[in-house]
Amino acid sequence: MALSQDEIFAKVQEALIDALGVDDDEVTTDATLVGDLGAESIDFLDIVFKLEKAFDITIPREELSPEDVLTNTQYVQDGKVTAEGLVELKTRMPWADLSEFEKNPRVENFGNLLTVGDLCNYVEAKLGA
Amino acid sequence: MKYRQLDKITSLEPGKKISAERTLKADEEYLLDHFPRFPVMPGVMMLEALYQAAIWMIRSGDDFKFPLVLLREVKSVKFGDFLAPGETLQISAEVLKSDGNLTTVKANAAKEGRTTVSARLVLERCSCRDPERLNTDQDVSWRAKKQFLEMFGPVLSDHS
């Protein structure tokens, strides 16, 4: 099913409006899910369900939340993700823009970086695969 | 009122905004089943608290003109935390928009600053639709006003 970027954005936007109870003008490409749209952990599951349904894809948990990397002592030191860890994250999440995170790669910041645009890229990658 | 969810109204702008409080008591019967090892207020009762706050806010706004304020739709309800016996909810609701007899309300409840439930409600002010000869609407409106005064006292005169 070949969807255009606009079509993908529209469906992702709808899923976020339903899951987070926000207005459509709040859901912009650069908006962060946690910081700007107020998503909490329970909302991530809701978002996953809605995206799976909207795009007929399966979203394994670790693809959107790389918990195993963020808790691995091989990749994290003093609460910061190491260079090796960043490489691993980029490999696991090629669709995410990690440039902001790289400036201050503290583990607790990770959850806040995901934007609406990242989600759209993720869906596009899944549909193209 | 069975399942009354508001202990007291702390502020009221009739038809616009309301704040209220509710403390869960340890002897509320349903706690025995919800849950036997973890007694907490059922999520729907927290939602009920929001709904009740909304009804009184709307009713006070048109002097109990309509006998019924029915829940038509509930959207974006999220349960963020549990409420244990002895804990108090601060409930607040405000009107987002009015469209004829339909009112959209944004409401939430929090304990110690942490949101336990948030929701959008759409309520309809309406008649009981009984035959006119029964005068049901007047009877129910009067009873609703009486119920309000019995539960909350002279809140209206304090705030109008």
Added chain:
Amino acid sequence: MRWFWVDRFTEFVSGSHAHGIKNVSLDEEVVDEYSPGFPMLPPTLVLEGIAQLGGILVSEHFEFKKRCVLAKVGKAVYHHFARPGDQLYYQVKMDSVHETGATVSATSSIGNTLHAEIELMFAFLEEGRFTEGPLFGPGDLEAMLRLMNFFHVAVDASGNPVPVYDCL
């Protein structure tokens, strides 16, 4: 009083759907006293009945080993009010399931009339979060399910009766 907002399970297929009925009667305190002069079952208690059916549907899918709680109401639309003498027929379908939660969609009907449409999301509490240990004591949930006719009607996808799980 018991916190039962479904009178009886009428159908249950593991992993698929759960149906049940709720009778609205005038002697229920809440029906009489909630809205004086206009007895009705509060809409939130209709939601609770459906949440009970849905919660059991989702919990049974994991053999009652997970601690399941209501996390979200995606939407609930009420077309009518439930009056004394009405029998509400709840039909709940399992939609999506993950290790950490699940969603169900449901309808409530009064005879042939659609009464309400409800979508719910449940979350499974992680170990150690909010409280330690199970939500129910040994035998508690089993006793409730027996009263609600659950084991009498519940079957798996092949039509075999759902067992009375040890952990209940």
